[in-house]
Amino acid sequence: MPVDAKLYYVLIASPGDVKEEREIIREEIHRWNSIHTRNMKIILQSVGWETDATPDLKERGQAVINRQLVDTCDMLIGAFWTRLGTPTPEAESGTVEEIERAAKEGKRCIVYFSDKEISLSGIDYKQYERLQEYKQVLNKRGLTNNYKTLEEFRERVFRHITMAVQDIVREEIERRSAEKEAKITEQAIGLSVQSVQTFQNVDISFESLADAQVSVKKLLESKFGIQDMEDTKEKEIAKIQTVLNSPELASLFNQQPTTESISAITQIIETATTPSMYALAAVGKYGNDSSSDWLEIVGDWVERLSTRKLESGYSWVSYIKTYPGLLLLYALGISALRANNINFLREVTERQIYVREYDSEFSLLSLIHPAYVFYNDTSKLIEPGFSRNYTPVSDHLNTLIKNLLYPNEEQSRYLDCFDLFEFLISLKGIQVCNDYAYFGSFTWRNDTTRFIIKSIQSAALRQGKYGIAISDLMNGEINLINTAKKYDEFAEKIRWDFGRSAPNYVSLLIQLAKEGKKVSSYRELINILDRKS
Structure with a gap:
């Protein structure tokens, strides 16, 4: 499915x-795209003089590179080892000219210096001395990173790219906010004759x-x-975070x-999160x-309230503080599923979160798995009364969501949608986390098994409202089939109690649907x- 993304x-x-470092940078940009493009709607494109500059005899070579690549780039990643490069009329080398020009334009510049072993007999001492002088200049400006191995370099490049993109996105939001304020000011003093609708006249x-x-x-x-909506989101998140850190909860x-x-x-927590639940339920619809x-x-709204931070004291506290994220997942997800706005649910369930305390990325679904919240x-x-079925969080959220968002809906219809949503979260958990299924x-x-069975078979044929939605959520037929196999295998391994059992027949239902055999019940x-046996 095409992705609407910024480049x-x-x-x-x-x-x-x-040369090895240049190739690693390209590989890590590609890896970043494979992980983040769908969620962040951003594509990073690596460019370099050897592949992307067009020859032009009207001006010097470095000037061509500056105009075609430096001036049009959004971020620069530089790497040095033993050489500074060939001097230009404007700088100590072409690479230096590119870095200085990009930095002057306010662009993100990430510069690395290699501490790998070097053969003294194989280096140009003048180049090396010039390089050390430039390194000292950059060190004073805080622009450098050192690395000893290519693996260390690879890890740092990926991590720094992630942080730089986050900064760029934040600055873009701030820029748009400033432009909006400027337009509002123009309108207020009569410079703009065009009628605009803004936060000031949208209640x-x-x-x-x-x-x-x-x-x-x-x-x-x-x-x-x-x-x-961005401004309002920030205010609502701040309100919830204030409550999470309040003396009452402390x-x-x-x-x-x-x-x-x-x-x-x-x-x-539920009282503090309720306005955000209303908001995301409305967006989902x-x-x-x-x-x-x-x-x-919506992705950022859920992510910000799902990110766990290590805290002193009882271990369960840092986990339960992610409860708002779980509440928002349910409010948004059920609403989006019912309205067939499935991209909202996919956005959240496929989101990867970088957790600084662990210096690792985690699936959002794994962070707000009820067993961890x-x-x-x-x-x-x-x-x-949890001991009857031992799904206390699900039972609690079932009642909470019904009372808040669907108070007048027939119970059986509501339960069909609620249980289908939880089943899909379980299925998606296997797809994105491998072993974080939620049952x-x-x-x-x-009572809801018939509806889930029907929905699975509809997804196999990509038919009907929920069938199409499920197929899209799982990213197409092949991914649906592969995930169903993993899910069934996982369900078979689980030791059940209290009379519970997860569906371990998803693959079979898909197969039967493909054969034209409809199944209406578990029996x-x-x-x-x-009959087959």
């Missing part, structure tokens, strides 16, 4: 003695679901709706968890899921298996 050019600048409220739906519709029509966090304390904690801007807003079995404290109340609620599926 950023990354210029590779170096003398000729770091945004997420205090109720109805308010949120009206607000989202207005924002979708507003010229500055994206930026207004006192509850500073003790062993009990049924009473966990109940109080979840109620406080009415939003434009083909817009990279709207996808980034309610760490060390604190989940058993969230819902009385909710669909593992024991027989019918068992009969087919018996």
